[in-house]
Amino acid sequence: MKVRSSAPSLRERIADAVPERFFWDRAARLCVNDLARGTSLGGRLAELKGRSVVVATSSQLTSALALIELDGVARRVTILPPDTAAEHLGALIACAEIDAAVIDDGTLDHAVLDLPVRVVCAPTIVPAEQHVLPHMPTEWVLLTSGTSGVPKMAVHNLASLIAPIGAGPPLDGAVVWGTFYDIRRYGGLQIFLRAVIGGASLVLSCAGEPIADHLARLGRCGVTHLSGTPSHWRRALMSPAIGQIAPRYVRLSGEIADQAILDSLRATFRQARVGHAYASTEAGVAFEVDDALAGFPADFLAHGRDSVELKLVDGALRIRSPRTAARYLGTQHASLRDGDGFVDTGDMVERRGDRYVFAGRRGGIINVGGLKIHPEEIEAVINRHPQVRMSLVRPKQNPVTGAIVIADVVLKADCARSGGERQIKDDILRLCRDALPRHKVPASISIVPALDVGATGKLARRYG
Amino acid sequence: MSIKLTIMDMMKEIAREHNKTLAPLRDDLVLLDSGLDSLGFAVLVARLEDSLGIDPFTSAEDAMFPLTLGDFVKVYESAQQRAVA
Numbered sequence: 001m002k003v004r005s006s007a008p009s010l011r012e013r014i015a016d017a018v019p020e021r022f023f024w025d026r027a028a029r030l031c032v033n034d035l036a037r038g039t040s041l042g043g044r045l046a047e048l049k050g051r052s053v054v055v056a057t058s059s060q061l062t063s064a065l066a067l068i069e070l071d072g073v074a075r076r077v078t079i080l081p082p083d084t085a086a087e088h089l090g091a092l093i094a095c096a097e098i099d100a101a102v103i104d105d106g107t108l109d110h111a112v113l114d115l116p117v118r119v120v121c122a123p124t125i126v127p128a129e130q131h132v133l134p135h136m137p138t139e140w141v142l143l144t145s146g147t148s149g150v151p152k153m154a155v156h157n158l159a160s161l162i163a164p165i166g167a168g169p170p171l172d173g174a175v176v177w178g179t180f181y182d183i184r185r186y187g188g189l190q191i192f193l194r195a196v197i198g199g200a201s202l203v204l205s206c207a208g209e210p211i212a213d214h215l216a217r218l219g220r221c222g223v224t225h226l227s228g229t230p231s232h233w234r235r236a237l238m239s240p241a242i243g244q245i246a247p248r249y250v251r252l253s254g255e256i257a258d259q260a261i262l263d264s265l266r267a268t269f270r271q272a273r274v275g276h277a278y279a280s281t282e283a284g285v286a287f288e289v290d291d292a293l294a295g296f297p298a299d300f301l302a303h304g305r306d307s308v309e310l311k312l313v314d315g316a317l318r319i320r321s322p323r324t325a326a327r328y329l330g331t332q333h334a335s336l337r338d339g340d341g342f343v344d345t346g347d348m349v350e351r352r353g354d355r356y357v358f359a360g361r362r363g364g365i366i367n368v369g370g371l372k373i374h375p376e377e378i379e380a381v382i383n384r385h386p387q388v389r390m391s392l393v394r395p396k397q398n399p400v401t402g403a404i405v406i407a408d409v410v411l412k413a414d415c416a417r418s419g420g421e422r423q424i425k426d427d428i429l430r431l432c433r434d435a436l437p438r439h440k441v442p443a444s445i446s447i448v449p450a451l452d453v454g455a456t457g458k459l460a461r462r463y464g
Numbered sequence: 465m466s467i468k469l470t471i472m473d474m475m476k477e478i479a480r481e482h483n484k485t486l487a488p489l490r491d492d493l494v495l496l497d498s499g500l501d502s503l504g505f506a507v508l509v510a511r512l513e514d515s516l517g518i519d520p521f522t523s524a525e526d527a528m529f530p531l532t533l534g535d536f537v538k539v540y541e542s543a544q545q546r547a548v549a
Binding site: 211212231234235237238239240260264267268368369396397398399400401404406429433438439441443444 | 481482494495496502503505506507509510511514519521522528529531
C-alpha cells in the first residue's frame with residue numbers, strides 16, 4: 001500500500017473524477033479522464049522523475065496535459081509563458097537548475113533544446129500502464145510579469161495554488177470553464193486548476209485567434225464560467241460575437257476592475273453572477289468580490305476572510321495567507337514576504353465610505369491593457385528633446401485599455417515664448433515612437449507652465 | 465468639421481502612426497474589423513477627448529462600447545448634444 005506523504009497529485013484527482021470532461025483548443029478535444037490511465041508524454045514520464053523540468057510547449061493544451069502528468073513526479077516544474085524573451089532563457093534555466101524540458105512540435109527556443117532531457121508532449125492521450133512513481137511534492141515555479149529585465153521566478157506548490165478554490169462560489173451542474181488568459185500565467189492557471197479540481201471541462205484560448213472566432217468557439221462548447229482581465233472583457237464586449245455566449249459566472253482578475261466594466265458586463269449578461277478577484281503571482285488570490293461593485297468591503301481588511309489577512313502599510317495592501325508564493329528563486333531578489341510573512345502587493349488603496357478602492361500602483365507604475373509601464377522610462381525619452389525642461393507621464397482612465405499614458409511637458413523659457421507648440425509636440429511624439437513600443441507612446445501631450453515638485457525634490461505623482 | 469469627419473481623420477492618423485491598414489470606413493464597419501487594435505481605440509478615445517472635450521465612455525452611467533463605426537459616431541454626437549444643451 002502506498003503511503004501518501006502529501007495531498008493527492010493532479011493525476012490522482014483526474015482519476016477520482018467520475019463524469020467525463022474535456023479540454024478543448026482550436027484544433028482538438030480531449031477527454032481528460034483518459035489521462036488517469038494514459039499519457040501524452042509518449043510514456044517517458046519516468047525520465048522526468050525528480051528533475052527540474054521546464055514546460056516549454058507552444059500550445060496551452062500540451063502545457064495542460066504535461067502539468068497534470070508532472071505534478072507529484074518532477075521535483076520542480078517551471079511554467080514558461082509564451083511571450084518569454086529568448087534572451088532570458090539561459091538565466092531562467094540556471095536560476096531554477098532546470099535539467100529537462102517538455103516541448104511540443106511548435107517549441108522554438110534553442111536554449112531549451114540544449115537541455116540533456118527533452119520529452120515531447122503530444123496533443124493526444126494514448127493508453128499506458130502507470131508505473132507507480134514515488135509521490136514527491138512538486139514545486140511550481142511561475143514567472144512574474146514584470147516591466148522589463150529577466151522575470152522573477154515565484155515558487156508555489158499545489159497546496160498554495162489550489163487553496164483559493166474551495167473558497168469560491170460553489171459549482172452547480174455541469175461546468176465548462178473558459179479563460180481569455182493563457183493558463184501559463186497565474187490568472188489562467190487558476191482557471192485550469194479550477195477545472196481539474198472541480199471536475200469541469202475547459203476551453204483554452206489560442207494565440208492569434210480572432211476574438212469573434214474565440215467567442216463563437218466558447219459558445220459552441222457551452223461555456224458556463226468565463227474568466228479574463230478587464231481588458232480582455234472590454235475587447236470581447238466590442239465584438240458582435242459576444243451574443244454567442246451566455247455564461248452563468250463572469251469573472252475578472254489580473255487588473256483592477258472599475259465600475260464601468262462591471263456595469264457593462266452585468267448589462268450584457270443579465271443572468272450571470274459577475275465577480276472580480278484580486279490576485280497576483282506572488283500574493284495568490286487574496287479575495288473575490290461578488291457584489292458587482294468596484295473595490296472591496298472595508299470589512300475584509302478588519303477581519304480577513306478564508307484565512308487571508310490583509311493590512312495596509314503606507315497606503316499599500318499587504319497580504320498573508322496560505323495562498324501566497326513561498327519565495328523567489330535566486331539570491332538577487334529581495335524577500336518575497338516581509339518579516340511577518342506578508343506579501344507587499346504595491347497596490348495603493350483608499351477608503352471610500354464602507355469600501356476600499358484601488359488607487360493605482362506605488363511608484364506610479366501604469367497598467368495599459370495588462371502591460372506595465374514605468375513613467376520614468378517615457379519621461380527620459382521626452383526629456384531628450386532639446387526644448388524640453390521637464391515632463392510628467394501619468395495615466396489617464398480609458399474605456400478600452402483601462403488606462404493610457406499622457407504627458408505634461410514644461411518647455412525651456414525661450415521656447416515657451418517662441419510659439420510653435422504644435423511642432424514641438426509632433427517632434428516629441430516622433431522621438432517617442434522611434435524609441436518606445438506603441439503602448440508607451442503618450443496618447444496626447446500637453447504643454448504646461450510648471451509641474452509640482454515635492455519636498456523631496458521629486459516630481460509629485462498622483463496615483464490613479 | 466463634423467464629428468464624423470474628425471473621428472475618421474483621427475482613425476487614419478492613428479492607423480498611420482501604428483503602421484496599421486484601415487478597412488474602408490463605412491457606418492456598418494465593425495470596429496474590431498477596422499484594422500485598429502485595442503490600443504488604437506484607446507488612443508482614439510483619448511485624442512477625441514482632447515479635441516472635442518468629451519469622453520462619453522467614462523462619464524456616462526451606461527457606457528457600453530459600440531460595435532460599429534456608425535454607432536461609435538452616434539455616441540459622440542449625442543454626447544456633444546448633451547454637453548451643449
